[in-house]
Amino acid sequence: MAYRVLIVDDSPAMRSFVRRVMLLSGFELSECFEAGDGSEALHLLRREWVDAILTDINMPGVDGEEFLRLLAADDVLRSIPAIVISTDATHNRISRLMALGARGYITKPFVPETLRAELEATLGVPL
Amino acid sequence: MDQIVVGMADCKVGDTPEQVLTTYALGSCIGLMVHDPKVNVGGMLHFMLPDSSIDRNRVRDNPYMFADTGIPRLLDQVCGRGAVKRRLIVHAVGGAKMLDTEGVFEIGKRNYLAMRKILWKAGLLLHGEAIGGVNSRTVRLEIGSGKIWLHESGTQRELTLPAQQKGVNTWPTVS
Amino acid sequence: MIENSLSHALRAATNDVLERMFFIECLSELPEFVPEPVVVARLTFDGDPAGELELKISASAARSVSADFLGTDQADISEQEIYDVVCELANMICGSVLSRVESTATFRLSTPRIMDSTRDIANLSEVVASASAPFPEVGDSVVQAVELGSGRLVVSMHTETPKWPLVPR
Secondary structure (H helix, E strand, O other): OEEEEEEEOOOHHHHHHHHHHHHHOOOEEEEEEEEOOHHHHHHHHOOOOOOEEEEOOOOOOOOHHHHHHHHHOOOOHHHOOEEEEEOOOOHHHHHHHHHOOOOEEEEOOOOHHHHHHHHHHHHOOOO | OEEEEEOOOEEEEEOOOOEEEEEEEEOOOEEEEEEEOOOOEEEEEEEOEOOHHHOHHHHHHOHHHEHHHHHHHHHHHHHHOOOOHHHOEEEEEEOOOOOOOOOOOOHHHHHHHHHHHHHHHOOOOOOEEEEOOOOOEEEEEEOOOOOEEEEEOOEEEEOOOHHHOOOOOOOOOOO | OOOOHHHHHHHHHHHHHHHHHHOOOOEOOOOOOOOOEEEEEEEEEEOOOOEEEEEEEEHHHHHHHHHHHHOOOOOOOOHHHHHHHHHHHHHHHHHHHHHHEEOOOOOEEOOOEEOOOOOEOOOHHHHHHHHHOOOOOOOEEEEEEEEOOOOEEEEEEEEOOOOOOOEEO
16 A cells, blocks of 8 residues: 655754655655645645645644644545654643644654654554 | 584585574574575574684685674575575674683673674674673574474574564564 | 753763763763864753753764764765754754753754854863853853764753753653
């Protein structure tokens, strides 16, 4: 099965890294969209359907927490599973984001297998 | 069962179901195992040091001593027998904190990081590992099933248990 | 530089980021110094406390570390890609430090920027001295210098005096 995913992070290097980990984890990607902040991501989601979102928190413009809040408030978009990848490991932040409906939370720095485990938990093990 | 022993600074490949690759006395050394479950081809490398640039002469005699010269050869050899890199299931055992013959305490960790970097660049992630600690380990890879048996401190367990890999949100799967 | 909680957090964060994301072991013994071009990234953060972080990395190490991170060859990587990776390295170290110091604040990190990339690294004691020079005297300044094998990395961090005591996790 081929997946359509959206990676949201203001760092092009991290977007590349996450994309590579997904591919090396065995996920076939028919589309891998990228956005530099929450606003760009929402704009894209008005046009394109995705099976999963991977998002950073600290971004200029609409940050990840605001982005998740906007997703949760949308009847259609709230059903897309979102995994958060962030340097912020504080308990307050993690609690708020899980309450907003994040399916998983990965703290940077992470080894690639941690991301693979979250992807498999969210999307299932790729065949 | 056809047991094939992998010595220190050694590498072996198996492609028939009755073969079992075994290596002993993994202290700070690392046993790296790869297996393609579709064609049941697998290999095991037992390397001792991270970086061959310290001793170019030794590389000619034994490239399997070093991570940077041994790992590419392991991958070439298994793929040469019909394995496909993308399908490989990869495990690593060893890298313990031991005062070894080099008199260095951190060789285990250096071996592990060197291996991880080489695997990452080659496009491979780990599916399981038993790394670190202070014990010496012995490990067996069954070519017919892909199962890996780990012996440590007088006990034996299967490193490749399916329950540890599916749907578990934690890494690494250490002993 | 007095050993304190921020210094401890910076050392731990630097090691953690380099080991987990880059599979690089930090060597604390610094060999004979050689002048070399560097890539410099800076970012600021607000919260409690607010402050700045600056990361200097040998240009040769920047190229090698960045190519490894992206899974490309050193010959194929562009200057922009190198800058992107160095910025993300600074971002991750900074975020990791701030997450380790106990605070009630939510930190906000600015987007890291590449500074003048053609300056040579002077000898290390000058680097350490100069690292705190651009920062005001009030507050905490810490420096972490590591040998990467392919070059060296110096991270300097300055915080304004926090309202609450900083306690490492």
